[in-house]
Amino acid sequence: MLKRSIFILIILSGFVSKAQTLDEQIGYLLSDALFYSDKYIVPATDAAVYQASSSWMNSAKKKEKWQFDLGVHANVFFVPNRDRKFAISNSDFQFFEIEGANEATVPTALGNDNQVYLVGDLDGQEIRFKTPEGINQETVVYPYLQASLGLPYGFEVVGRYSTRTKLKRGDYQVYGFGLKHNFSQYFSALESKKINLSFMTMYSNEEISFEFLDVDTDFGNLGLNQFTSKVDTYHFQLAVSKDIQAFEIIGSFIANVSNFxxxxxxxxxxxxxxxxxxxxxxxxxxxxxxxxxGELTGVYHFSKFFAKTSFTFGKFVNLNIGINYTIN
Structure with a gap:
């Protein structure tokens, strides 16, 4: 009887040991997936915030009450080389190894289509997949609509909306609204020199998605096929401008805070x-x-239209062009 009990305990302890080993393997796999996710997606979400910050203010001047304008814009984001790739090594992983190498350079979501294989063993089954590709674009271009309406007392409300823009290996969408107030109206000396001063606060929501890890195993698909980031951003813009005949030259300082x-x-x-x-x-x-x-903007007025070009710079570089129609 004692021998039989000892035998059963040995068998049960074997099952417990195996279960713990599988749990540990899954834990290591998830830890590696989290590490890779961070390196892969963060450059793209940081870039999305910059794209959403550009060209909100059409003019630092006081807008006439109930004056309305509607514009079509194109945003051009220049993808920097430093954010297109990152280095990995076998020491970075607990579950996976780089197939046939100790180190490799792989693309971020903003990078190229170079891939390497990562391999691991999950309860005796080989897990092998290619690292995800990037968008492989030097510039990211998306169109959007923007409208603004003049309110009493020098206030102005602004709205922005883009349809979902298809990228290579993903898509991008942004929408938001803002409120501007003109302060130069309180200083006759500034108005006489055609110098304008305004402050604007804006909210934007950016959603960016990428194809990620499509891996089938005996345990089922890993369920990591798409990686989506939703970003809530609050922008604050202080702008000074100068009127030169039909032109307005605007210089702005922008700060924003984002939750990912x-x-x-x-x-x-x-x-x-x-x-x-x-x-x-x-x-x-x-x-x-x-x-x-920082942002530099040039606006040219003709008839009931105005054309606008904005150049935003800092950690990234972003260009925005638009044509707007005004209804008095």
């Missing part, structure tokens, strides 16, 4: 265990970030 939210999703209606687990871990990557940038 990340989520992965699979290619089926049923979420996998891995998808649920990694989504519980992704808040570790979420952060609140401040950005500071």
């Amino acid at each position: 939210n990340y989520r992965v999703s699979g290619n089926s209606s049923e979420a996998s265990v891995f998808e649920s687990a990694i989504n519980q871990l992704l808040p570790q990557l979420e952060d609140t970030k401040w950005n500071y940038m």
Whole structure:
């Protein structure tokens, strides 16, 4: 009887040991996925904030009450080389290894389409997949509509909306609204010299999604096929401008603060265990970030139209052009 009990304990301890080993392997896999997610997506979400900050203010002048304008804009973001790739090594991972190498350089979401294989062993089954590609674009261009309405007492309300713009390996969308107030109206000396001073605060929501890790295993698809980031950003802009006949030259300082939210999703209606687990871990990557940038804008008025070009600079470089129609 004693021998039989000892035998059963040995068998049970074997199952417990195996279960603990599998749990540890899954934990290591999720830890590696979290590490890779951070390196892959953050440059793109930082860039999305810069894109959303550009060219909100059409003029630093006081807008006439109930004057309305509607514009079509194109935003051009220049992808810097430093944010297109990152280095990995086997020492960065607990579960995976780089196939056939100790180190490699792989693309971020803003990078090229170079790929390497990562391999690991999950309970005796080989997990092998290609690292995700980037958008492989030197510039990111998206169109949007923007409208503004003059309010009493030198206030102006602004709205912005873009349809979902398809990128290589992903998509991007932004919308938001803002409120501007003109302060030069209180200083006759500034108005006499055609110098304008305004402050504007804006809110924007940016959503950016990328194809991520499509991995099928005996345990099912990992459920990491798409990586989505939603960013809430509050912008603050101080602008000074000078009228030169039909031109207005605007110089601005912009500060913004952003909150980031990340989520992965699979290619089926049923979420996998891995998808649920990694989504519980992704808040570790979420952060609140401040950005500071400068902006130079040129506006040219003709008839009931005005053309505008804005150049935003700081950590990134962004160009915005637009044509607007004014209704008095």
